[in-house]
Amino acid sequence: MTSYSKEVIADLIEGNLPWHDTRRIMSAYKDDDRFDKAIAALQDRVEWDAPIILPVSSHLFIADTAKGRHTLCECGHDFGHWTKNWKLSAAVLIRDSDELLAEIYPTADLPDPRWMELREFICPTCGHLHEVEACAPGYPVVHDFQPDLEGFYEDWLGRALPPEPGVAA
Amino acid sequence: MNRPLTRDEQPGHTNEPPIVIGIDAGGTMTDTILVNRDGHFTIGKAATTPHDESEGFVASSEDAADAWGITLADLFGGLDVVLYSGTGMLNTLLSRTGRRLGLITTRGLEDMVLMGRGLQAWADYSYADRLHAVTHAHPDPLVPRRRTHGVTERIDQFGDVVIPLYEDDVRRAARALIADKVDSICIMTIFSHVNPVHEQRIAALCEEEIAAAGAQIRVYMSHAIRPVVREQSRLNSVLIEAYATARGREQLQAIEAASQKYGFRYGVQTLLSFGGLASIHHPRLHETMISGPIGGILGAAYIGKLIGNDSLVCSDMGGTSFDMGVITRGQTRIENEPLMDRFKLNVPTLHLDTIGAGAGMIIKVDPLTRKVSLGPESAGSDPGPICFDRGGTEPTIADCDAILGRLNPHYFLGGKVVLDVEKAKRIFKEKCADPLGVDVYEAAEGMIEMLETDANNALLRVISGQGIHPSQYTLLSYGGSGPLHLAGCSRGIGFRDILTFQFAAGFSAFGCTTADYMRRHSVSTQIDITSAATAIELEDHARQVARIMDDLEAAAVAEMEAEGHAREKIRTHPFLMMRFTGQLEDVEVASPVGHPKGADDMRAIIAEFERVYASINQRVTRYGAAGSSIMEIGVTAVADKIKPVLLQRPLNPPDPSSAHKGKRNAYMYGRWHDADLYEMDMLQPGHRIQGPAIVEHPATTLVIFPGDEVFVDEWTLLHYRHG
Numbered sequence: 001m002t003s004y005s006k007e008v009i010a011d012l013i014e015g016n017l018p019w020h021d022t023r024r025i026m027s028a029y030k031d032d033d034r035f036d037k038a039i040a041a042l043q044d045r046v047e048w049d050a051p052i053i054l055p056v057s058s059h060l061f062i063a064d065t066a067k068g069r070h071t072l073c074e075c076g077h078d079f080g081h082w083t084k085n086w087k088l089s090a091a092v093l094i095r096d097s098d099e100l101l102a103e104i105y106p107t108a109d110l111p112d113p114r115w116m117e118l119r120e121f122i123c124p125t126c127g128h129l130h131e132v133e134a135c136a137p138g139y140p141v142v143h144d145f146q147p148d149l150e151g152f153y154e155d156w157l158g159r160a161l162p163p164e165p166g167v168a169a
Numbered sequence: 170m171n172r173p174l175t176r177d178e179q180p181g182h183t184n185e186p187p188i189v190i191g192i193d194a195g196g197t198m199t200d201t202i203l204v205n206r207d208g209h210f211t212i213g214k215a216a217t218t219p220h221d222e223s224e225g226f227v228a229s230s231e232d233a234a235d236a237w238g239i240t241l242a243d244l245f246g247g248l249d250v251v252l253y254s255g256t257g258m259l260n261t262l263l264s265r266t267g268r269r270l271g272l273i274t275t276r277g278l279e280d281m282v283l284m285g286r287g288l289q290a291w292a293d294y295s296y297a298d299r300l301h302a303v304t305h306a307h308p309d310p311l312v313p314r315r316r317t318h319g320v321t322e323r324i325d326q327f328g329d330v331v332i333p334l335y336e337d338d339v340r341r342a343a344r345a346l347i348a349d350k351v352d353s354i355c356i357m358t359i360f361s362h363v364n365p366v367h368e369q370r371i372a373a374l375c376e377e378e379i380a381a382a383g384a385q386i387r388v389y390m391s392h393a394i395r396p397v398v399r400e401q402s403r404l405n406s407v408l409i410e411a412y413a414t415a416r417g418r419e420q421l422q423a424i425e426a427a428s429q430k431y432g433f434r435y436g437v438q439t440l441l442s443f444g445g446l447a448s449i450h451h452p453r454l455h456e457t458m459i460s461g462p463i464g465g466i467l468g469a470a471y472i473g474k475l476i477g478n479d480s481l482v483c484s485d486m487g488g489t490s491f492d493m494g495v496i497t498r499g500q501t502r503i504e505n506e507p508l509m510d511r512f513k514l515n516v517p518t519l520h521l522d523t524i525g526a527g528a529g530m531i532i533k534v535d536p537l538t539r540k541v542s543l544g545p546e547s548a549g550s551d552p553g554p555i556c557f558d559r560g561g562t563e564p565t566i567a568d569c570d571a572i573l574g575r576l577n578p579h580y581f582l583g584g585k586v587v588l589d590v591e592k593a594k595r596i597f598k599e600k601c602a603d604p605l606g607v608d609v610y611e612a613a614e615g616m617i618e619m620l621e622t623d624a625n626n627a628l629l630r631v632i633s634g635q636g637i638h639p640s641q642y643t644l645l646s647y648g649g650s651g652p653l654h655l656a657g658c659s660r661g662i663g664f665r666d667i668l669t670f671q672f673a674a675g676f677s678a679f680g681c682t683t684a685d686y687m688r689r690h691s692v693s694t695q696i697d698i699t700s701a702a703t704a705i706e707l708e709d710h711a712r713q714v715a716r717i718m719d720d721l722e723a724a725a726v727a728e729m730e731a732e733g734h735a736r737e738k739i740r741t742h743p744f745l746m747m748r749f750t751g752q753l754e755d756v757e758v759a760s761p762v763g764h765p766k767g768a769d770d771m772r773a774i775i776a777e778f779e780r781v782y783a784s785i786n787q788r789v790t791r792y793g794a795a796g797s798s799i800m801e802i803g804v805t806a807v808a809d810k811i812k813p814v815l816l817q818r819p820l821n822p823p824d825p826s827s828a829h830k831g832k833r834n835a836y837m838y839g840r841w842h843d844a845d846l847y848e849m850d851m852l853q854p855g856h857r858i859q860g861p862a863i864v865e866h867p868a869t870t871l872v873i874f875p876g877d878e879v880f881v882d883e884w885t886l887l888h889y890r891h892g
Contacts, residue, residue, distance in 0.1 A: 019306060026304050027295070029535045029542075 003031050010041035035157060048076045053162070054147055060086070060130055062147070069164040075126035085143040087131065090121040096137060113137075185209070186247040187237060189811060191682035192229060193464055193675075194222055194255040195487075199229040202678040203237055203244070204813040210682075211236045212675040214582075214868065222255050222420050223427040245431035250810060252681055253424050253449075254440040254460040258417030262458075262510050267412035268353050270312040271346035273339065273371055275358045276319030278400070282310045282408075285512070286401050292511040295525070308511045311408045316349055318342030320371065326695075328364035339371050343378035347386065353411040354379075357391040357404045362693050365392040387411070394453055395515050397801065398693040402506045402515035406455060409512065414454035421449035436732070438686070440464065442518040443503065445687020446810065448732045456516050459507055460681075466494040466501060466519045468680025469645045473499075475815060475884060478643045478665070482628060484658065485648040485677065488529030488567075489547035491624050492648075493522045493631050498784050503757055517689060524627045528567040528650035529554065532597075532616050534604050541605070543620055556593035557586055564601055566620050568593035569613035570653060574835040574844075575863065575872050583867030610836050621657025629662060635785070639663050646889075647676035652864075652871035655889055667889040671849050674868035683812045686734060688725040691803025692717060697750055698775065699796040707768035710799075714771075715764040717802045718743045722764075725806035734808045746801035747778040749792045755800050756781050815884045820855030825881075828852045830865075837861055837874050856881040860892070 004012075004025070011017045012025060031037075039052050042061070046052070050063040050072065059074040062082045071079040071086040079086035095101050096117040101110045104118065111134075119133040119141070133142055153161040187203035187210075194217050201213040213233025218225035227241070234244040245251075261267045272282065290305040291298065298304045320338035323331040346354055354375050361368040368390045379386045391400075391407040425437040438446040440460035444467050447457065462485060469483035479499040485492040495502065502520035506513050529547035534540070543566070552560035554567040556578075570576045571590045578588035594609060602612035632639050643666040646655045652669045659667050670676055694717065698710055722741050729739050743764060746755035758778045762770040779791050828851035835844040842861040849866035857880050858864065860873035864887075873879050876892030 023304050023306065024546075027298050027301070029533060029537075032536050 003033055004037070006037050006040055009034065009037040010044070013038060013041055046072075046074050046076075048072065051162070053082075054149060054152070056147070057130060059128055062149070064162065064165050066165065068166050073123045073126060073128060073130070075123060075128070077123050077125035082149075083146060085141065087121045087141050087143075089124075090130065091124045093120040093122065094118070095120070186239065187211075187244060188248055189250045189252065189682050189813070190230060190233070190244070190248055191252045191464075191678045192226055192254070193678040193681060194225060194253070199225040200675045200678040201229040201233040202672075202675050202682055202813075203233050204682050204811075206811065207814065207816075209816065210672070210679065210813045212672055212678070212868070214675075217256070219256065219260055221423065222257055223423040226253065226424050227427055227431075241431045245428050245433040248428075248433055249435070250682075251424075251428050251433055251435070251437045252440065252446060252684075253421065253437055254457065254464070254681060255417075255420060255424070257420035258413045258454065258458050259510070261413040261416045262409060265309055265311075266416070267311065268415055269349075269351050270408060270411055271316045271318070271342075271349060271351040271354045272312045272404075272408070273318050273320055273342050273346075273354060273356050273375070274404070275323065276321045276338070278357075278359065279314070279317045279319045281401060281404060282312055282317055283307065283314060289511050289513065292508050292513070311412045311512075312355070316346060316351065318345060322358060322367045324358065324360045324364050324367060326360055326363065328360065330364075330366070334367045334370055336370070336374060339374045340378060343375045344382075347378060347382045347384050351386060352415075353387045353389060355389045355391070355404075355407045355411050357400065357407055359400055361390070361392040362396040362398055362403070365390070365396070368392050394455075396692045397505075397515055399506065399515060402513040405509075405512040406515045409458070409509065409514065410453060410455040413458070417458075418449065418454060425449060440681050440684060441687065441689070442507070442516055443687075443689050444501075444519055444684055445689065445805070445807070446684050447686070447688070450732070452728075455514070458509060459514075459516070459518050462492045462494075462521055462523075462677065463519050464677035464680035464684075465492070465647060466496070466521070466680065467683050468647075468676050469494065470496055470499075470501065471680070471683040471812070472645065472668070472815075472886070473643070476643070476668075476886070480637070480642050481645055482632060482642050482664070483645045483647070484624070484628065484651065486527055486624070486646070486650040486654060486658070487648045488527045488650065489525065489544075490523050491526035491627065493628060494519065495631055495635055495642075497635055497637060500757075500781070500785060517691070522627065522631050524623060526620055526624050526627070528565065528570065528653065530566050530620060531563040532565065532569075532601055533563075534601050536604070539605060541601070541616070541619065543616070543623070554593065555596050556588040556590060558589040558592060562596065564593070564597040564616075566617060567650075568597055569616045570870075572597060572613045573610060573617070573837075574833055574841075575653065576870055577833070577846075577863075577865055580865055580867065611839065614836060614839065617654070618657060621654050621660075624654065624658040625660065625662065628658065632662075640665055643668060645669070647673040649674045649869055652869050652887075654872075656872060656874045656877060656891070659889070660891060667891075669871060669887045669889065671852070671866065671885060671887070674866070679813065685810050686729065686732075686808040688728050688806045689803060690721040690725045690806075691744075691746075691801050692721065693801050694799050696799040697796060698771070698798070699750075700794050702796075704768040707771040711765040711767055711771045714745070714774075714799065714802060715766065718760075718764045718804055721802065721804040722806070725804050729806050729808060738808045740807050742805045742807065744803050744805065745774065745778070745799050746803070747782075747797055747799050749782075750796040750798045752795075756785055815886075817883050818854045818885070820883055821853045823855055823857040825852060825856035825858050828856065833863065835861060835863060835872070837872070842875060852881050852885070852887070854881050854883045854885055 050065040053062045055061050063072045069082045079089045096113045117137050121131040150161050185205040187205045189204040191202045193200045199215050199217045204210045213229050215228035290307050321335040325331050356368050356371045358367050372388045375388050389407050389411045391403045394407045436448050439457045441456050442459040465485045469481050473481045481496040483494045504518045504520040507518040525544045530544040531546045533542050548561050548565045554565040555561045556568050556571040571588045572594050598609045602609040639662050644664045646669045743760040745758045747758050748755045761777045762773050828847045830848050831846045834841050844861040844863050847864045849864045860877040861875045862873040864871040878890045880888045
């Protein structure tokens with residue numbers, strides 16, 4: 001079955017593959033070992049050793065740390081237990097005025113800040129912008145999604161989810 | 170025997186030397202056909218040499234000359250016509266190695282190059298990828314945004330100047346482009362096809378600036394390339410002409426130099442996408458870029474006349490694609506906006522439908538769902554299928570054909586390639602049959618059935634799109650893999666007749682040699698004629714139509730005369746693209762009265778339109794009450810060329826044993842058969858072959874299934890009859 005080298009997968013993740021090759025991979029059936037190779041490439045990239053269980057965005061990972069299964073930033077900043085909304089532990093910049101919105105859209109028409117605000121969720125350690133919400137003022141912080149880790153490991157990868165460190169089975 | 174029969178061995182040969190050579194340089198192989206005054210022909214083949222096409226041209230000509238039994242010097246010294254259609258311009262476009270362009274356009278349209286009507290982001294994609302929006306991406310533009318300059322001006326759809334041209338804008342843009350060291354400046358303003366004054370003025374100003382700067386820059390105007398409505402495709406046409414044709418022209422000149430070196434006395438001709446010949450000095454060379462598959466349709470129309478059936482479906486199966494063309498009661502559809510490397514062009518082209526289906530298609534089995542899919546990738550000729558043993562590792566349809574004994578492992582390309590059937594079987598079993606849990610032969614036949622079902626469905630779709638029953642159509646099957654999969658592609662459709670050819674692999678090159686010298690000039694119009702038009706109104710329309718036809722005819726004839734055709738040999742045919750007012754598609758109507766002179770002539774044109782409309786759209790009622798609209802007026806100018814004629818010979822007794830060359834085990838309908846083997850070139854008119862049988866030719870293989878029959882007619886055409 002189709003399989004690519006770890007280097008190719010790493011280039012794919014970094015966006016370094018030529019478009020022609022990227023599209024060929026996208027249009028083909030997914031390679032059997034893509035997940036494991038992608039995890040290996042990401043594990044090489046991050047500066048910590050806690051095993052990655054699932055990437056949740058381009059620089060945010062669920063990983064098994066000594067404290068348990070936590071959401072980690074690429075820099076190692078710990079956002080807390082994976083079942084909890086990581087955004088609640090992030091630094092937040094709320095753009096809710098014409099001046100703050102104009103920093104993002106200097107030449108375009110602006111949304112009305114009485115109806116919509118932008119919330120930027122930033123890593124308190126490295127300053128990476130992880131996520132942006134566009135919401136009505138007063139709307140609760142959105143919990144983007146909580147992955148079904150057991151289902152993913154058992155039904156899609158065909159193996160058991162590793163037990164969470166420090167939690168009795 | 171590793172090549173077609175030499176001329177002396179072939180039945181019915183004459184001593185006349187060849188006078189026409191047709192060369193079709195495809196992506197992989199360059200095919201050559203030689204034709205003499207009696208219409209006798211022979212075929213040669215060599216690998217295409219993209220870096221310098223003249224090498225492949227000479228090698229392929231030499232192969233054909235050898236088969237005829239003459240030297241290259243004898244061949245070229247006696248030729249009247251060298252007809253070449255190649256891939257140089259297309260490769261320039263695909264590899265983005267063309268000229269450095271600048272663009273001046275109407276202010277506000279600068280982003281058109283990037284937006285490409287949206288559809289260029291997914292044009293040419295498979296259906297799955299069209300839906301899979303993450304794969305959408307625009308092709309790299311031929312001119313970057315920063316060398317695109319908008320100038321203030323506006324002409325409306327009636328040709329009236331709404332905003333005058335701001336000449337300072339033009340001078341600024343021209344100076345910027347000169348400073349950017351462009352090779353060419355393209356000019357495309359909106360509605361220039363109605364009134365070109367602004368494009369002409371922009372060109373004049375650019376020329377002034379270029380002269381003042383002492384630069385060498387060519388200027389292209391869109392209305393001069395093709396004065397037809399729809400600015401995106403007009404823009405692409407002018408850009409591609411400026412971008413890609415210069416190097417293509419050099420390749421063609423190298424071909425001309427090579428043929429003149431061997432004693433050819435005239436200029437080389439190339440094939441236009443609407444099916445005519447033009448000199449390689451043709452001013453709109455991009456009109457020759459889609460000519461490859463056109464040859465087949467021309468050849469089919471020619472064969473159709475011969476056999477007295479003018480409703481045909483032509484099908485060309487090679488390694489990668491399955492091209493289908495339809496000729497309905499002698500009418501071939503013209504496609505006005507074909508795609509070229511995902512750019513919409515504005516070039517009239519004989520309409521073809523294409524699906525990805527060919528013997529080189531790679532077979533894949535989804536590891537999760539066990540779903541089997543074919544292609545769209547093809548193994549091409551390098552590395553090729555596994556059985557070629559040149560490094561191919563993915564199973565293809567050709568491997569299945571070899572595994573099932575349908576391809577002769579020792580007679581592929583006349584024995585030039587020995588097929589490694591065992592290796593193909595081993596890898597196919599491991600990658601396809603085992604994951605599916607099926608016997609290797611059953612799996613291989615299933616894969617072939619999938620390909621043939623795809624082609625079969627595509628044929629049905631194309632026919633039903635015409636609104637006519639298949640029982641009125643004859644299927645013509647050609648291309649290297651056409652006869653191999655003919656039975657499956659055509660089974661159950663109920664064609665009136667199914668034909669293939671001893672020269673199936675060279676049929677496109679053969680078709681090219683049946684073309685005449687031709688020019689097609691046309692211009693967009695908007696002439697609406699109500700159903701209640703009075704004689705005076707009709708007379709007005711007639712005057713307007715005739716004036717446009719006069720201008721176009723003068724231009725077309727002047728171009729042909731410039732190529733050395735005598736005026737009295739040039740015939741002109743005015744045509745009109747018409748629709749019932751309010752419709753979205755035109756039909757092409759040949760004017761039955763030449764240039765119209767009065768109200769009666771206009772009535773005759775409208776009557777002819779309604780007749781043509783009814784013949785194409787049989788089940789659709791005509792709608793004369795809506796009135797009719799003339800959307801485009803054109804003139805084709807034609808001069809005859811000598812063509813091959815097929816030899817008609819008396820029928821022999823039906824026993825084909827003189828062509829019999831043995832037996833081989835072949836797998837058909839789920840079991841092994843002891844199939845008879847025949848040599849295709851040895852078949853004689855009158856022969857009948859009963860399946861299971863395999864008819865072999867160095868360049869193609871015809872598989873006849875149990876219960877089916879092939880009959881060779883007096884033209885030595887092969888008729889396939891399903892049992």
